[in-house]
Amino acid sequence: MSKIVFIGAGSMAEAMISGLIEKKMYSGKEIIVTNRSNDERLQEISRLYGVTTSRDYTKILKKASVVVLAFKPKDVVESLSLLKEDLSSDHLVISVIAGVSTDSITNLLGFEGPVIRAMPNTSASIGQSATAITSGNWTNDKHERLACALFEAIGKVITVDEEAMHLVTGLSGSGPAYFYYMIEAMQDAAVQEGMTEETARELIFQTFVGAAGMVKASNKTPHQLRKDITSPNGTTEAGIKMLQQEQFKESISSCIKIAKNRSEEMGKDIEERLAASISSRH
Ligand SMILES: NC(=O)C1=CN([C@@H]2O[C@H](COP(=O)(O)OP(=O)(O)OC[C@H]3O[C@@H](n4cnc5c(N)ncnc54)[C@H](OP(=O)(O)O)[C@@H]3O)[C@@H](O)[C@H]2O)C=CC1
Numbered sequence: 298m299s300k301i302v303f304i305g306a307g308s309m310a311e312a313m314i315s316g317l318i319e320k321k322m323y324s325g326k327e328i329i330v331t332n333r334s335n336d337e338r339l340q341e342i343s344r345l346y347g348v349t350t351s352r353d354y355t356k357i358l359k360k361a362s363v364v365v366l367a368f369k370p371k372d373v374v375e376s377l378s379l380l381k382e383d384l385s386s387d388h389l390v391i392s393v394i395a396g397v398s399t400d401s402i403t404n405l406l407g408f409e410g411p412v413i414r415a416m417p418n419t420s421a422s423i424g425q426s427a428t429a430i431t432s433g434n435w436t437n438d439k440h441e442r443l444a445c446a447l448f449e450a451i452g453k454v455i456t457v458d459e460e461a462m463h464l465v466t467g468l469s470g471s472g473p474a475y476f477y478y479m480i481e482a483m484q485d486a487a488v489q490e491g492m493t494e495e496t497a498r499e500l501i502f503q504t505f506v507g508a509a510g511m512v513k514a515s516n517k518t519p520h521q522l523r524k525d526i527t528s529p530n531g532t533t534e535a536g537i538k539m540l541q542q543e544q545f546k547e548s549i550s551s552c553i554k555i556a557k558n559r560s561e562e563m564g565k566d567i568e569e570r571l572a573a574s575i576s577s578r579h
Pocket residue numbers: 304305306307308309310331332333334335338366367368369370372375376377379393394395416417418419470471
């Protein structure tokens with residue numbers, strides 16, 4: 298039986314594993330997970346999802362057809378140098394690593410194998426990821442269909458040109474955190490105004506779910522939906538005016554730009570380290 302291997306057992310790997318099992322795309326038995334050194338974490342993942350865990354790369358990669366790279370960008374050079382002996386062009390490599398291009402991965406692996414770069418988000422764990430994928434040079438339709446099916450099992454998938462991946466990363470990869478920050482801020486404000494945390498949470502959560510549902514279901518734009526709530530000289534107008542005064546839109550714009558730039562920087566850092574390692578070999 299051909300398995301899927303996760304190299305990395307952190308938040309993103311767990312979100313994908315739980316979503317894939319929940320949607321029955323893979324059973325726990327068909328998933329192998331490894332990490333660098335955290336034994337407790339591997340035990341926890343195994344207990345929660347019934348997956349196999351191992352640090353024997355040679356053994357696990359022999360059983361796998363799909364290999365998901367789910368470690369941090371800073372670990373790419375070291376981790377791929379450990380993995381490349383056991384990887385071949387028969388493996389489909391799916392990287393969810395922020396910033397790092399398919400070319401960098403191919404160059405680090407040192408052979409022309411299929412690499413798909415994906416940017417999901419942690420809502421994968423409830424089947425609600427927004428994922429963008431892009432294909433490297435050595436993929437075919439079969440690889441792309443497989444990657445699409447995998448990410449469709451855990452949410453919505455779009456295909457983009459690789460240049461767009463930095464923006465996607467700052468927008469929808471990091472995106473859930475921006476909304477959580479907004480919820481946190483609204484909850485803190487309500488508690489400061491005397492509401493219990495429990496009541497605030499209940500009201501705010503449902504308000505978020507309802508607003509997201511409206512954006513999805515309605516044929517109105519978010520702008521129109523906002524206008525519908527904003528009575529002249531009413532509470533919403535007062536609140537929105539304060540957000541405008543505090544430069545809410547400008548803050549969000551800077552947030553997306555800086556996150557996109559950070560993704561670009563992380564990619565460049567890997568390219569520079571790759572170039573340095575090539576020149577040191579000559
Ligand atoms: N978190 C998110 O919302 C999203 C993250 N991503 C991307 O997913 C990737 C993982 O992020 P996240 O899950 O948050 O990170 P975490 O820090 O939670 O997890 C990283 C994992 O990688 C493991 N690891 C590091 N080096 C190796 C190695 N050589 N072999 C095997 N495992 C290794 C670590 O093991 P150990 O703990 O033992 O060191 C750890 O399990 C990142 O590249 C990130 O950019 C993409 C989209 C969203």
